[in-house]
């Protein structure tokens with residue numbers, strides 16, 4: 461008996477936050493959507509909690525998709541202020557939500573909560589292949605074909621457009637022969653949930669150190685979720701050291717000023733470690749194919765922009781496909797893909813430039829550069845127009861739909 465073929469408008473490979481959000485956008489346009497995810501559904505809590513700082517712009521996007529209330533019900537922590545400093549150097553920039561006339565500059569959310577809310581809204585609206593993997597793909601002039609395999613059998617799927625949302629090591633990007641460039645930062649991030657002695661007052665701290673940034677994101681009323689950038693050998697030592705020693709090292713690492721404000725770190729949960737790299741796809745489209753999220757770009761998390769950038773990929777692709785639907789045109793046509801590719805260039809380049817520039821600036825240990833940085837942070841704090849620019853970028857307001 462032959463294998464039955466199923467027809468779709470859009471076939472999305474990768475059911476992470478970007479793939480899930482795109483699936484919701486596409487079904488809302490009245491399109492028939494297949495979502496193929498390799499891992500069995502895992503929307504339960506992770507240890508340590510994996511969290512994302514969502515910009516105000518991304519929060520509005522989730523709101524428009526109808527999932528923000530569900531994410532909020534599962535627990536979000538608003539970021540009322542952002543404080544940027546360099547450990548044991550002068551200068552500090554403070555951004556406050558009231559300066560931007562919004563409730564919060566961003567929100568710290570658990571990845572698992574976002575996924576759970578997205579999947580709840582996708583149920584019954586898209587065809588889920590999960591857990592399933594892609595065995596082959598061919599991108600033809602008139603349609604795309606993929607063969608997926610789940611635990612039981614292979615299925616042939618045909619559609620107008622394939623979307624690769626399958627993360628940094630995208631299998632679909634490789635199958636399409638699209639190269640990626642970038643570099644390894646030779647740094648790892650230690651992630652953990654920690655409690656300081658004093659209240660964080662819903663402030664997110666970005667503390668630059670010689671090995672890289674240490675981010676402290678308010679996770680709930682008391683705790684922070686930290687991403688602590690370390691050199692590889694330091695990271696492996698820090699990962700395995702006893703809790704007491706870890707807390708002592710962390711309390712020292714935040715520097716005297718922050719310790720004065722927050723006190724010592726007194727409690728920690730489990731730790732995990734992630735490598736940091738920059739990876740950028742050479743193109744983000746091919747015949748009947750579009751790349752979104754980490755499949756298109758993986759950033760250093762210094763500025764917390766990876767998912768926020770990915771969510772803007774989702775929005776631009778949905779806009780381009782939406783225009784084709786309204787014009788009763790082929791949703792996988794080259795003109796749609798060109799609109800998407802063109803629409804993402806400037807934002808992508810500016811976020812990568814900002815992230816890498818910030819990293820390079822604070823990685824320089826030359827005394828004059830360190831001195832200038834201290835003055836620079838102090839000057840920025842006094843300069844309303846520069847602060848306003850930073851505020852709008854941090855909150856994701858500059859890139860919001862008019």
Ligand SMILES: Cc1cc2nc3c(=O)[nH]c(=O)nc-3n(C[C@H](O)[C@H](O)[C@H](O)COP(=O)(O)OP(=O)(O)OC[C@H]3O[C@@H](n4cnc5c(N)ncnc54)[C@H](O)[C@@H]3O)c2cc1C
Nearest residue numbers: 474476477478498513626627631753754764765766767768
């Ligand atoms: C420590 C750390 C902190 C971060 N903090 C922030 C932050 O504060 N703010 C922010 O905006 N970003 C942050 N990021 C970046 C953010 O996590 C990513 O940009 C985001 O998760 C990318 O989402 P995605 O859906 O594109 O990819 P992923 O989350 O990688 O999802 C890809 C999905 O595809 C599936 N998949 C993979 N291969 C296949 C296949 N062959 N077939 C089918 N399915 C497949 C995977 O199982 C997964 O579900 C951080 C990253 C790290 C490492």
